[in-house]
Amino acid sequence: EIVLTQSPGTLSLSPGERATLSCRASQSVSSSYLAWYQQKPGQAPRLLIYGASSRATGIPDRFSGSGSGTDFSLTIIRLEPEDFAVYYCQHYGRSPQTFGPGTKVEIK
Amino acid sequence: QVQLVESGGGVVQPGRSLRLSCAASGFTFARYAMHWVRQAPGKGLEWLAVIWHDGNYKYYAESVQGRFTISRDSSRNTLYLQMNGLRVDDTAVYYCTRDSGLPELGILAYWGQGTLVTVSS
Numbered sequence: 001e002i003v004l005t006q007s008p009g010t011l012s013l014s015p016g017e018r019a020t021l022s023c024r025a026s027q028s029v030s031s032s033y034l035a036w037y038q039q040k041p042g043q044a045p046r047l048l049i050y051g052a053s054s055r056a057t058g059i060p061d062r063f064s065g066s067g068s069g070t071d072f073s074l075t076i077i078r079l080e081p082e083d084f085a086v087y088y089c090q091h092y093g094r095s096p097q098t099f100g101p102g103t104k105v106e107i108k
Numbered sequence: 109q110v111q112l113v114e115s116g117g118g119v120v121q122p123g124r125s126l127r128l129s130c131a132a133s134g135f136t137f138a139r140y141a142m143h144w145v146r147q148a149p150g151k152g153l154e155w156l157a158v159i160w161h162d163g164n165y166k167y168y169a170e171s172v173q174g175r176f177t178i179s180r181d182s183s184r185n186t187l188y189l190q191m192n193g194l195r196v197d198d199t200a201v202y203y204c205t206r207d208s209g210l211p212e213l214g215i216l217a218y219w220g221q222g223t224l225v226t227v228s229s
Contacts, residue, residue, distance in 0.1 A: 044219035045219055047216060051212075088152065088153055090155075092215055095168075096169045099153040
């Protein structure tokens with residue numbers, strides 16, 4: 001089972017700032033089968049990024065993903081008020097799929 | 109538009125059983141793999157199970173292997189999760205999710221709003 005570690009646990013930023021979230025895997029994630037999800041309080045998660053860097057349908061281009069192997073990142077270049085949420089990375093492509101523990105992006 | 113509506117949650121005693129349902133609409137149900145994911149109160153996401161589009165293959169997380177069973181009825185456009193031997197630590201919101209349909213399985217493109225299962229005596 002691939003264990004995902006996310007850092008930092010909490011990121012305190014102001015609207016308009018840049019956010020960089022990290023996701024590290026315990027072993028190499030094949031074919032960059034790494035996704036990112038956003039979850040707001042009381043809501044279901046929403047797919048943002050898959051294949052490490054492909055944006056899902058309807059996701060604004062201020063969100064971008066990068067990385068390969070064991071190190072991946074999600075960048076939000078200019079935080080909008082609606083971007084303050086918890087972000088999870090996930091590896092897929094083989095079972096069991098696993099999620100990271102999440103990074104909370106909060107308003108500073 | 110894609111809609112996934114879970115039902116069947118509630119309060120149940122430890123050791124008892126519960127069956128969750130997920131009514132799917134807005135897409136051709138029989139063409140997509142489906143998953144269950146849960147989230148304990150205040151905690152992160154935990155993938156539980158997947159069933160292939162045709163129901164021929166199923167995989168489970170170790171935490172529910174042997175206790176939970178995923179199934180589907182394409183004539184009813186419905187996904188199920190039969191949960192037996194429930195434990196207190198199974199308390200969570202349970203989400204039904206639809207795979208993206210891309211060749212690589214496991215991109216969770218659509219999510220229901222979830223149904224809360226509380227296991228308590």
